[in-house]
Amino acid sequence: MEGGAMPISFAGQAIVITGAGGGLGRAYALEIARRGGKVVVNDLGGATDGVPGGESSAFADKVVDEIRAAGGTAVANYDSVASQAGGDAIIACALENFGRIDAVIANAGTIRYGAFEDLTLDDLNALLAVHVGGSWSVAHAAWPHMKAQGYGRLVFTTSSGGTLGNASLAAYGAAKGAVMGLMHNLAEAGAPHGILCNAMMPNAMSRMTIDIKPGELGENRWSAAMPQYFDPAYTAGLATFLASSACTSHHGIYSMLGGRLGRAFIGICDGHAQDTPMDAETIAANWATINDDQGGYAIPANNTDEFRIVAEQRGVTPPALA
Ligand code: NAI
Secondary structure, eight states, X not given: OTXXXXXXOOTTOEXXXXXXXXXXXXXXXXXXXXXXXXXXXXXXXXXXXXXXXXXXXXXXXXXXXXXXXXXXXXXXEOOOTTSHHHHHHHHHHHHHHHSOOOEEEEOOOOOOOSOGGGOOHHHHHHHHHHHHHXXXXXXXXXXXXXXHHTOEEEEEEOOHHHHTOOTTOHHHHHXXXXXXXXXXXXXXXXXXXXXXXXXXXXXXXXXXXXXXXXXXXXXXXXXXXXXXXXXXXXXXXXHHHHTSTTOOOOSOEEXXXXXXXXXXXXXXXXXXXXXXXXOHHHHHHXXXXXXXXXXXXXXXXXXXXXXXXXXXXXXXXXXXXX
């Protein structure tokens, strides 16, 4: 508990973790169960690229066995997150076994990478279904229960491929970017009901990343230089915190990389403003100012907040609400 304070407990709580039969999800499940949480270990047990065939209940069963052997409480679920019926069944599993649902960690995922010209719309749709569809389906099923109890934690999994970009991850990055968009919106919709939504950008060695050959994704030579920080345990602490009642903030994206945890955010430069429409030449003349992130920028809390910030900069006062 380096630098920690009060121990964080999940006693009396039920937590769904999707894709928890291996890699990062397994680490989250073990850590939350160790802290008294009753865990639904969901995993379809499919291939890393998500191509159907060979699905196996062994993934989830093995992690449930590990949790039970350590004295914890867990049940397995094998539904796919990639449909609403699957999401409904996963949350129903928590309700049937534990009588409640307090937190959802949407972690299940698959990956396809390559040059943009080699990826297809089918690749994109498959990844959208599991990443953003799979976050949507479980959140949607848990939502009415969380709303009714005035409490919930939604932890989504985005990626630097989606938030920052990578030349070989067009389909995966688009799907992970969509997860970030869903988080921004559910954070706003959920907060009035005590449902706090945040997202993680993990970086860990798992079956998803272990087969990537050096040079295939540009980041590999960096991770090769500091492999000791890529144990899933590094991200497990973040997932545990965001899924717990100790986390009281929302709308955040957190990057765990190389042992460093920090918030990622979208800032908008103060830029150039004027009282007549900007033509292309004016934009060209002011391009450096428009792009100047050293000259001041704002981090809007939500889309309305960007209006407030700019109105203040422009000296405009909004009309009073009726
Ligand atoms: P992993 O492949 O070990 O884990 C993903 C799990 O999701 C697998 O056990 C798989 O069977 C399960 N799964 C796949 N499709 C499913 C579906 N439709 N329904 C239910 N379960 C399904 O990979 P890893 O690395 O543990 O990935 C976990 C999450 O973290 C993924 O969302 C991934 O995209 C994300 N991520 C991982 C990074 C890394 O460096 N490992 C970096 C950024 C994001």
